[in-house]
Every structure is written in structure tokens, then in C-alpha cells.
Amino acid sequence: MVMQIVNADAMVVKLNSGEQKTIHLSSIRPPRLEGEVNQDRRKLRPLYDIPYMFEAREFLRKKLIGKKVNVTVDYIRPATPSTNVTPAFPERTCSTVTIGGINIAEALVSKGLATVIRYRQDDDQRSSHYDELLAAEARAIKNAKGLHSKKEVPIHRVADISGDTQKAKQFLPFLQRAGRSEAVVEYVFSGSRLKLYMPKETCLITFLLAGIECPRGSRNTPTGVQEGEPFSEEATQFTKELVLQREVGE
Template identity: 85%
Template sequence: QVLSGCAIIVRGQPRGGPPPERQINLSNIRAGNLARRGAPGQPDAKDTPDEPWGFPAREFLRKKLIGKEVCFTVEYKTPQGREYGMVYLGKDTSGENIAESLVAEGLASRREGIRANNPEQSRLAELEEQAKSAKKGMWSEGTGSHTVRDLKYSIENPRHFVDSLHQKPVNAIIEHVRDGSVVRALLLPDYYLVTVMLSGIKCPTFKREADAPEVPEPFAAEAKFFTESRLLQRDVQIVLESCHNQNILGTILHPARLGVPSDPRASSPLEQNGNITELLLKEGFARCVDWSIAVYTRGADKLRAAERFAKERKLRIWRDYVAPTANLDQKDKQFVAKVMQVLNADAIVVKLNSGDHKTIHLSSIRPPRLEGDSAQDKNRKLRPLYDIPYMFEAREFLRKKLIGKKVNVSVDYIRPASSATETVPAFSERTCATVSIGGINIAEALVSKGLATVLRYRQDDDQRSAHYDELLAAEAR
């Protein structure tokens, strides 16, 4: 990371986890300070703007150094622990001297009061005189006010702002990574500083409590480092997709990894670039979240597939994962059967090839019911179909579509039997599946006709339809 025109953060190679950070301040030179926000919670605190040529100096270093290998020497350390030294591009001190390059471009000046009594300081003095003669950077005519950004720290109407961009990729610089799936980005060319949450996913976070140190959830530090090492202070494009409770949701497109060429057949920028959202899922650093997955530009199926890849390999956050149908043989997971009876709007009886009959419940949907009539109420009375609005229509829809027909059954999960309590009736074991005929998902057809609703789950509940996102989309229509 480049903190300013004369301070950088370096890290070693990761070994078994994120490597420690170290700040190096460039000796003997001074560059303009960058803008700072006033301290929150202090009414008298004011925002400080960029000093002239401060941002160009930062950008010069950012483009030259981010992601590159550098060599540094420490000349001295203050009592407060700040380290000052020289930074060179490459593996040793024969590389480009970064402080000299800044001074030569007129983006930094020699610190006053330092006597040129050694070769390094004499060289800085010589380069500064050359920059002055050539009127480079801060030595050019004028005040340098054109280099001061008009930073916008907040957006009055985030939803209108997002809608106005029509999901076109916006150039940006990632300025801060809060956790693996939340970043602070500087949108160009208008300098909006916005927080962006990655659409459709969530990484482990850092628990923050008053007067207590941050406590990372398992794999939170690793997920943050994964995103930082790829995105922090990189030039990216962001597709701003939606707005939720004043939070902006988006997808970040970054240059494809070195040595991995872009696919010439890709039809959109989303396919030509690296996509941190899918990478985080595939590496087991994130899970899909239902509340924002529908706005993901490439489609929820891409995210579910990436998550499934990590689950099957038990990567990181999925190290203890057990599939809902892990104990079923393949022949019991997917089969063709004949529909013999429609029990109600979400349950049918099918005849297997063996001649046995089996009750199948449609995954992740709820049939019509009276308002205030809870399925968990032990004392509720069974009502005739025609007493419940649309229940008869829903059952008739299934009867006319399915009776006597062969259907494809794909088991999504087995809901275990539960014993009765004071308030909840007993339930026998239920086989919940996706039932399709002629390529049509019957549950989705019911939902799209308004004859069933989609169940909502806890985020960590895996017992759901394999086509859950399609069900949600059908309900939204």
C-alpha cells in the first residue's frame, strides 16, 4: 500500500497465513499530504483537503510499486517506532531509487536543513535543481490547485446514483479493504469515495466491540488478505448493481492474473477480467447470501456453482461441511417415477420402478394457507381444501399436470422426523425434492402462478432446493 508520496506499507511472502505489515517512510524528502476526513463524533473536526501535488505523488508511487518486489534499507528509527530509509525497485539496492525518482519528477522536495554531506543527499540536491530548471511538478508555474481533488465522502441519494450508471463499469481505485467482501473505493473521474459490498456473498468478518480489540471470525484474516493482495490500490472497474439500506452493492472486475490470458471469446468485461466475488467463493473464503444474490450481474448460478466447488472440496470455511444428501446412493438421489396421487399443493405420491410408492414433498415452497394459521400450531384443525384461498386451485394445477405422468425427481434433502412438543406437532421423515416434467420445475411453476410461496432460510441452512434462486426470481416476478 502507498500511504502518501513518501510512505509505503510492505509485506513479506505469506507463510502459513497473512504476513506482517511494515511501514517505511522515505528519508530526506517531503511530499504533499493527502486529504483526511475530520474525526467522526467531533463536531468541530473539519475535513483536510489534499496539499498541492500530494495526490500525483501518491499516484506516481502507486502505479510504480503496488504488487512489485522492492528492497529497502532502514537508516534510522524514531523513539515512536517510525522507520525511515531508502526504497529500491527490485531485489537489491542496484534498482531504481524511489526517492530520487520522486524528486526528479518534481513530486517531492528535499527536506530543508539537511546538509548535502554524503553522495545520496548531494544526488537529491542535484535532481531537485534539474526539476526546478525544467519546471516539473511542484516547480511548474501556478499554485498546483488543479492537482487537489474535490473528494466526495458521501452520496445524498445512493439509489439514484447507482441507477444513473445503468450498470456500466466505473473506473476506480480500491483504497481500503474492510474484510474480504467489503471495500472502500475511489470512483473516477469524479472522486466519489464509497463503500462497496460485493453482491451475493459474505466473507467472515471482524467482531468489533467497544473498548475491546477486534476478534476475527475463522478465516476472516485470510479472506481479507486474499482480497487485499489482489485489489488494494489496484486500478479496477466496478459494476454498481444495487443499493440496500444505503449500502452500495457491486461486482469488482480486476485485471486477469499475470500469465492467465483473457478469453478472446468472452462477450463482456465481466468475462474478460478477474472476478474477486467468484474467486472468494471458489477458494472457500465466502458463502452465498440470499438477500443480495439476485442482483449479481452474471447470474446467481455462477455464484452457487463456485460455492458448491468449495463445499465439495471442504475448503476453509467448509472444512466440516456435510452435504444434505451425503448418505443417499446416486440411484436414490435422482430417479424417474410415475405420479399416482396429489396429496396437496406441495406433496405427491409417486410409483418407483420397483413398484414401491413414495411420498415426495416439493423443496423450499409453502402451499397456500390462511393468514395467522401457522404450520407449527399443534392444535390447528385440518380444513377442507376449498376453505383455504387458492389451495384447491394449487392442488388442481398439480393434478392436471402430473397425474399418470412420468416425472424426474432430484432429491435435495431429507428432513428428519421430529417428535411432538407442547406447541409443535410431530413430523415424519420427509423426502424433499425438485420435481420436473418436460424440463419444467413444478415448484417454480406453482410459485410463478402465485399458487405457492418460497420458504426463507437461515443463511447457514443448506437444506433447500437446488434451484432456490430460480424460485425466488419466480416469486419476485
């Protein structure tokens, strides 16, 4: 079962054993920034600032979250150390993921939301459906889909008021007047504390579940790591499995 979409080519799946594992889609490259980046990388929010990353994540989220999928491991990409040009990468399990007979990587590429990695001729560590991926990319280029489009790239101006008390207080009356609102759970801090993305209002807020109190998890303090309360991890995991990256009403 798919528990979380990490980015446009990676997801967390829950195996039949109950173990959770991060896997990457074989032989595809997610959207990325090209050329020089004028924006301060410390302030860069990849999901919203990299063109088509949000669209790719949303395609995967809507299609896969909470669903059972078939995973075929194609190859293991070993860890690589950092260099002057590239950061270090941990070991990656690269797989073909299908649902209802649909190859998810192929679907992403056909919509222009990912590109296909080119390999040396003697490199056989690639997707077991590599030819289909190349054909899907050719169709996307021909039809000018997504990353191959000549149109202006979509822009997502999302205000993050989750850590701004003043802005949150200003926003609260508006939220109360609006009545029921739709949101996507972007992050689970604890069993009762969430970060929500509100598409209509295009903002991120911190949301606390009313009427309950959950055990506090471990946290960093000036004197070191403060140990979490009993059952804090279980409460957080329960809430994650219930609502993470799912659409909710508040």
C-alpha cells in the same frame, strides 16, 4: 513486495519472511500545507486537499503496488514526543527504495512531488543517495515541476458518498446505466466490503462483493469491542493482498 502506499513518502512492504513493515523514503518530505489553514483540520482529507499529495501517491501507486522492490535501510529515526507545536512521531525506518535501477525517492523529487530535507553538517543520518536527491531537486526547481511550478495547483473535488445512504441510492441508477466502470480500491474493510475511488465520477463509494458472505471482523460497540468471527482477519488480509490500491472494473 509493495502492499500499500501510505502517503507520498511511506509504504507498506511485505518482506521475504511474510512480515509486513511500514518504511519511509529517506531524506525527502512529502507535499504539505503551507502557512495558515483556513479549512477545519477535522474535515481535511490530506490525499485530496494537500496540493500534489494525490499526484505523488498516484505516481507511487502506479509504479510500485504489487511489485518487488529493493529496500536498503539508511537510518532509523527515533520516536519523538509531542510538543505544543508538533505532534508525536513513532519510530521510522528510513530507506532507499529502487525498482529496475530507479531510485523512487529521486524520481519523486525530480517530478516536483517531494522536496529534500536539509540537515545539519554533523548529521549523517540521511539517504545513501543524498547528493542525487539534491541534484534531482535542483532540476525540478529549474524546470518548475510540481511543487515548484508557478501555475495554479491542481484541485481534486472528490465527493465521499460511502457513508451517505441517501446519496448512494441516488447514485446507484447512474452507476447501473453506465455499465462497466473503472475504480481504484482505496480501503478494504473486510473480505467482501471495500471503499472505491471512481476517477471518472470523482467520488468514493462503499462496494460489497455480490453473492458471497465473509466472516465479520471485530468492531467497537457501545458495550466494548465485539470479537470477530473465525477467519475474518484471514479473509480481510486475502482481499487486501489481492486488490488494495489496485485498479479494478465493476
